[in-house]
Amino acid sequence: MKPGLRTLAPYLGLAAAYLLFSLLAPAAFHGAYNLKTILTQSVIVGIGALGMTFVIISGGIDLSVGSLIACATVLLARALNLGHEPLPGWLPWAALAAATGCGAIGGVLNGFITARFRLAAFIVTLGTMQIYRGGAKWLAAEQTVTAPATWLNGLMEVDAGPRWLWIAPGVWLLLALTAAVAVVLRYTVFGRHVYALGSNEAAARLCGVPVALRRIQIYALGGAFAGIAGAMQFANLTLGDPTAAEGMELDIVAAVVIGGGSLRGGEGRAAGSLIGALLMAVLRNGCNMAGIPNYLQNIVVGAIIIGAVGLDRLGARGSRA
Amino acid sequence: MKPGLRTLAPYLGLAAAYLLFSLLAPAAFHGAYNLKTILTQSVIVGIGALGMTFVIISGGIDLSVGSLIACATVLLARALNLGHEPLPGWLPWAALAAATGCGAIGGVLNGFITARFRLAAFIVTLGTMQIYRGGAKWLAAEQTVTAPATWLNGLMEVDAGPRWLWIAPGVWLLLALTAAVAVVLRYTVFGRHVYALGSNEAAARLCGVPVALRRIQIYALGGAFAGIAGAMQFANLTLGDPTAAEGMELDIVAAVVIGGGSLRGGEGRAAGSLIGALLMAVLRNGCNMAGIPNYLQNIVVGAIIIGAVGLDRLGARGSRA
Amino acid sequence: MVGELSKPHLSGPHLNEPRSGRPILRVLGVKKAFGAAQALRGADLEVLPGEIHALVGENGAGKSTLMAILGGNLRPDSGDIAFRGEDWTPAGPAEARNRGVSLVHQELALVPHLNVESNVTLGNEKARFGFARSQADRVRAALEELGYADLDPGARVGSLGMAERQIVEIARALFHDAKLILMDEPTSSLPARDVERLFAALGRLKARGIAIVYISHFLDEVARVADRISVLRDGATVAAGLPADTPTPDILQAMVGRPVAEIFPPRQGNLGGTVLEARGWVSRPGAAPADLSLRKGQILGLAGLVGSGRSALLRSLYGLRRPVAGSLAIGGEAELARGWTLERARASGIGFLSEDRKDEGLALGLSIRANSTLGELRRFANAAGLLRLDAEAAAVETMRTDLAMRSQGIEQPVGELSGGNQQKVALGRLLLGDATVWLLDEPTRGVDVGAKAEIYRLIAAEAAQGKAVIWAGSYLPELFGICDSLAVLHRGKLSPIRPISAWSEATVMAWAAQGVHA
């Protein structure tokens, strides 16, 4: 393995995609406003991917994030509906906390089942993906839930905030969270344990790492990030949608893997996952801008996913022959 | 590992679900006609799961099957449109072969990329899932493709055939394929190699197993089964649908895992996968019959997926610490 | 000869010194069963502070199981254990370690993606507000104490060699202020030079009053480093605390339950025609071109230090890695190195036994049956391509009895067998095949003395029937006992092949270390 190339691969991929579309798409593509749009569009997948980074480094996977995002949007909308006009100032904060908490609780359940019964994370979260989706529909009474307007609605507006903010508040949040995740992974005991779990769980157990507790914490964190992503999703649509983010779990996993995460565990980086999310946003935006038909978009996105992961393999050939 | 309980678990799960709904749902639930309906409804996921059984035993996964199924429906419809009325008798057969072949070719590509560049199957097929979906839309010119009526349309009719057939032709096909897969896995050199690959690829290579070739064959087989499942899906819809079977890959994987397949490779059974597919059909049918709302269906299906896999863990506790 | 085995082949000071005092660890009548298998049926052990206590026994005798119990990994079914005068019932490995007992595992418990420091401190990090504080100084001190001051605490463990990994594990024990260190076959994958460094480290530990339980299948090592020896047989202690100078034959008899007369079978030197001839063979970049020829009935030893290229040579001959240059003639047909593949090697009748049983040799999840016939399935297939399961079962059953394999039938997953029995499955695969040239890479690694004798006998018998064998090994007495000719590798440079009688341990070591004849 050449860490150099593997770390660079997502950046190269992003640069290549950007250049490609700068040629294909109209000039508006590399205008500042469109750049901000792309950034905004990477927020939801990006925040989800940051949480997923913990999960994937630890050797797990979480297919339930899409459903958790839906739960969070619904819960947030429901919470906002609890207040009467004029809404008390703390209500949006409380709603935000509820969304995050709801994700975290879902994550705790994922982690608990995975750790307690030693089941494959893929299958556990495949199950909870259905369960949480059902939960979201139930919470929403099988409807989209409208909510009174609050400052939450502005979180994902491309340039709604004051001028000095420059980009959407959601983008700043994404960047801040990326930095926070990078610090946690690199400098904290918890971060080390995350890597240890993914690299060799048996060894971690023997060394007294509280494996089950850590797994639960890791999935809880992944779920909490899904909750925050759900809040951003809510801000985007300004309503709670129980069918939101169906299939997004795969986008999120793809972002992490494009960014250098390994599904075998032990590898992954916060910045990489961010780049992965950005790459996918650039692709989608570029394809729309260039008027590329939908089917070609699918094909390009698929090729990029494989390409980004394949790139480093071409460099580091034939390890143990 | 207690092979006994692990092998029995899916059967017990199926029996439990059937009993449960016999109590909850109206009497029609355990009538012969409804049994036939359930059998018919398990055909597509079941055939897909048989192909996936090879892939999962060999330690891989194929997320692209849903897209391949869509490709197959579209190609089949397109092929049928090539003939002029009255359609020549060989045309439906040729169209069937084209659907199967199209799945197999997609599988070959999956296997080739996975084996040649030694990439994780999850990520390769996550990419080809998008690529094949795009391909299906392109083939279909972003429309559903209608086709002239042939006997193919009758393959999935609950009791369309002659009386002695008793169940839909597709169900007979599913049963025949299950038997064939069971024989291949148990009594052929190829089958042994599939298990060896999943249990320890390096050891298989050392023993002269042509690893790359086998991987390609395995994914090709998985793809061919997806193609056949696509033909059944066509029979079901009587049209080629580029958006068909979205997300079905997860149902198919779930069926295999419920039936005793291990995502770590080396374990899995044809009959188990069949039972897994049946279990999911019973659940969905029973929920409809009992008038259980959608959100509860999601929750029940999710719980069963986890439960079926968790069941055997409760029996066999703490193996090698 | 027994004498040969007991003769210390390593030079250096004796570590043995008599010790006395109250025992730090006392184990009495410990029993442990895994389902139907009774792994321990009354194990006793008494360890004094500051002593190196060797624990020996055949494969499957229960040594690792006992260690796992002491280290807090497993709980005994019954029996009494006291550590420093108190009842010993640790809840888990972490508690055991915090109370002073550290286990250095047979399968190393390291995290390859993290660096040395993180590995040593794993599970016991010092933190402020959750942020890990550097303990590099303490880690470095522990490494220094072990004589490995050059090992960088920031190095990724995945990039370290076997010996260094072993040291990281021991450093972890030191870091946690262990009073008792349990070492399960620490030298089984170490070359002689690193064994020396390890012994030096053990001496330092001992001087600090730390007690060590030391498991090894190398009785000469045991004689050198241990103060006392306990012998396990079939899960029970049959000899407790023998003094270190107990004659080897007595230890052997205790282990096996009968006198062990001859270890190496007699070899008769009637060799047949040349079956394999390599010319200018370069197995990896930087290696010197090697000429090699092998005759029917010959057992050719291949000695060398770790990394000298023995495995690379065997693997390239088997087609597992692409050789750089050279040509190969098998049965008179010449092949260029470029086109040499695993398929051709197998078709030409070459068989291979890997040194890495766990990762490459065996599919641990599959049965003995599936593992032993995997390479030769076509032999058991009928014209229609279907397997004849009965014929297969019969063949595997015969092989199992021939090798005296301890298992519950042929359907048991290989992963449940003890190390030695796993090795027998790997060998059995060659026996069931029809290869005429056997390339064996460390075929007796982790195998007990009794089983070793079996393997020697078996391979000698196969050679007598016309097989040609290349035997790569690290343990010189074994090479001298079994081979009829020998070649030595030094950094990819192969010495001329000479009859075994033309070598001595000194000349072998000289070539291995410097690549010249002494």
Added chain:
Amino acid sequence: AGEAVAPGGTAAKTRPVVAVIPKGTTHEFWKTVHAGAMKAGSEEGADIIWQGPAKEDDRKGQIEVVQNFTSRGLDAIVLAPLDETALARPVEAAVKRGIPVVIIDSDLKSKAFSSFVATDNFAAGTLAAQHMAEALAAKGGPASGRAAEPVGNVLVMRYLEGSASNSNRENGFLEGLKKFAPKAVVVSSNQYAGVTAESALKTAQNLLNKYPDIAGIFTPNGPTAFGMLRALQIAGRSKQVKLIGFDATEPLLAAMKTGEVAGLVVQDPFRMGYLGVKTALAAKRGEKVEARLDTGARFIWAAEVDLPDVQALVHPDLKKWLGN
């Protein structure tokens, strides 16, 4: 919410049971259909089972629901088919087993069903085009007197590959625009928004970034219109562009009040559900029923949203019929 009333039970034997199968269960449109169905049920003394496909917009899933109710042997089925071809055979199988089927909302290529109760989607699309032309004219020229020539760039964001009802609306709009506003330029009509409002939002943002100068936008259904609306709001262009949407969902109605949505084509889902069940029960009793019932589409300008008849149309009394 969408739950069965007394499934099974012995007492229910005498009451007819009708299954109403929507395309999905999580949009207001379908909730209104449900309410209409319940009203008809209570009038007729019938039990209504409300059940959508397990996955929204999943043709196979809907086929299975139809099969399952066929197998259960109900008195009648009211179905909004996700696909005009795919659902034909299951419907025929149901009819063969003596269960009359009434199709609502979207057409089905079959002769087996008893009646088709729906909006004429192509006509509704044309209706949207006619009003788009008015809006463009009002925008371009003086508001009074003879309307100016309708000009400007028009964008159509499509829904999903292979959705017949939506592509009818889209095509009806495109045809109508040629007729009513021949000078208007359709800058893009080949981008699909996807099933969810979220995917519609992203596609809409990207399209808006590409075309800085757009006068009018048509979107063929609720979620697509809403995604477009959000994109316009976020871009700060919601007041500059005449957005014409489809279906009266709550957020779209709210945006009409602020003038961010110029107008909506509104169907009558309540009537659809009501007439669907009524017709189905009539067919069951062997009465003769109309083969085609148009439930009508109406265009509403933003200014008209508070009119009582409009309110009655867009806010039927759901609580009364669905409880909670």
